[in-house]
Amino acid sequence: MEDENIALNSVLGLELNRVFFAVRETANKQKIIEFARGVLESERATLPDTASPEGPAS
Secondary structure (H helix, E strand, O other): HHHHHHHHHHHHHHHHHHHHHHOOOHHHHHHHHHHHHHHHHHHHHHHHOOOOOOOOOO
């Protein structure tokens, strides 16, 4: 299940990136950024506490 979520998030990220660069107006790009930020924050809120890939190994 986790692999499926990772794959889906990768595809969604690529699509969001494609849309972002297709949009010309800065105001609309800002809306895309705000939407993506909201999605990421809600995803982080639902994840259990796990080791961060950016953090040092303990």
